Amino acid sequence: xxxxxVQSYLGGDEPPVxxxxxxxxxxxxxxxxxxxxxxxVHENPFEExxxxxxxxxxxxxxxxxxxxxxxxKRRVVFYYEFFKKMLGEIRSVTDAxxxxxxxxxxxxxxxxxxxxxxxxxxxxxxxxxxIANLLDNLGAPERVKGVYYRKDGKVRFTGPSEPAxxxxxxxxxxxxxxxxxxxxxxEAVGIETKRGCALKCVYCIYGFLNGRRYRFRTPxxxxxxxxxxxxxxxxxxxxxxxxxxxxxxxxxxxxxREILRRGIKARWSAWFSExxxxxxxxxxxxxxxxxxxxxSPDGFSDPVLKALGKNITRDDILKAYAVLKETGGFExxxxxxxxxxxxxxxxxxxxxxxxxxxxxxxxxxxxxxxxSMRIEPHTKLYEIALKEGMVKxxxxxxxxxxxxxxxxAYIEKFMNLALRLKGK
Numbered sequence: 001x002x003x004x005x006v007q008s009y010l011g012g013d014e015p016p017v018x019x020x021x022x023x024x025x026x027x028x029x030x031x032x033x034x035x036x037x038x039x040x041v042h043e044n045p046f047e048e049x050x051x052x053x054x055x056x057x058x059x060x061x062x063x064x065x066x067x068x069x070x071x072x073k074r075r076v077v078f079y080y081e082f083f084k085k086m087l088g089e090i091r092s093v094t095d096a097x098x099x100x101x102x103x104x105x106x107x108x109x110x111x112x113x114x115x116x117x118x119x120x121x122x123x124x125x126x127x128x129x130x131i132a133n134l135l136d137n138l139g140a141p142e143r144v145k146g147v148y149y150r151k152d153g154k155v156r157f158t159g160p161s162e163p164a165x166x167x168x169x170x171x172x173x174x175x176x177x178x179x180x181x182x183x184x185x186x187e188a189v190g191i192e193t194k195r196g197c198a199l200k201c202v203y204c205i206y207g208f209l210n211g212r213r214y215r216f217r218t219p220x221x222x223x224x225x226x227x228x229x230x231x232x233x234x235x236x237x238x239x240x241x242x243x244x245x246x247x248x249x250x251x252x253x254x255x256x257r258e259i260l261r262r263g264i265k266a267r268w269s270a271w272f273s274e275x276x277x278x279x280x281x282x283x284x285x286x287x288x289x290x291x292x293x294x295x296s297p298d299g300f301s302d303p304v305l306k307a308l309g310k311n312i313t314r315d316d317i318l319k320a321y322a323v324l325k326e327t328g329g330f331e332x333x334x335x336x337x338x339x340x341x342x343x344x345x346x347x348x349x350x351x352x353x354x355x356x357x358x359x360x361x362x363x364x365x366x367x368x369x370x371x372s373m374r375i376e377p378h379t380k381l382y383e384i385a386l387k388e389g390m391v392k393x394x395x396x397x398x399x400x401x402x403x404x405x406x407x408x409a410y411i412e413k414f415m416n417l418a419l420r421l422k423g424k
Contacts, residue, residue: 003032003033006039008086010082015185018190023177053096063086080398098118107378112398190240196212220258238266246273247275260288270293273312295334298310303344308341332358
């Protein structure tokens, strides 16, 4: 059977990101002939997609929807609209079965299946073992766990599949979508070190998508992949795609030491937690090639941090800042929410003061993002929004809805105006 694996189009407003999810699924396709297509690296993505379909004549087309929208930005791009358009373009040139998947799809799987009758099957959560099994059972999808399908005019679900043992999986197939197209795009190529997140941030969907229990890849396998990126593809810059790289700390340290042991010269970035961000660890990361530290404290006062479910305190943020300021050698990016739960005028002014202090202390190597809070299903924030009357039970959250602390809604309006004046 031939299957075309497609990365859904995001609208062209953002740099392309190598489709790691498709690359992870590809090795498991076994005897099935697979071809990749990333709509985001083509000037005329829909016309090129139709040309590829005509040329390849697939029996099935798998479409990965990585994100529903650009979530927290002031200017929201609703990727789902492009996904729907892509389904129409596919259906205009082929009767092949359409299989949807990806993290964006999994978040709203049932809703999307009801909304889009052009989708024949949906792959829920991790697809490494599901896709090939589904292709072998298209006539009897009820045999395969983790699959949405249609029967007697109704959407049905076979139940969740077991999480994958990452160390039993082959490395991602980076030939499915040639890496060369992403070589000159900063942070486009990702490396996965683990799945799962034990943190309890109220807005975050990672615990739902990957589970609360950490599943680790061995440092040796991770660095094998980094080594292959350089030797085979000439890629010497990448990003760790973990929700948080340095939790647990020992795993992150072991990866850095393995990079150093092999003498690999590569530049990388990652998301870090301020908790445990010691001088020794930061220096180890810098020696191992880290050139960008991304932090998401989200709030700055202890009441706000507690309301957000963060595992850090204001003191942790300040200690981490002092370490990063004095260590040097990389960019530092801070992400804050404009008006989160627990916000007061005082806490907002405190956050603004910290940002001014950081800019004065680190100059142009520090950057800031100020975001709104997308209300997503399967999160504590959804429950908060329900309680505060911002959403109602049964509301369709597929279309973006946002949380802003009702007591200080003026802060969000002020920040939006300030960002608009700066052209953001």
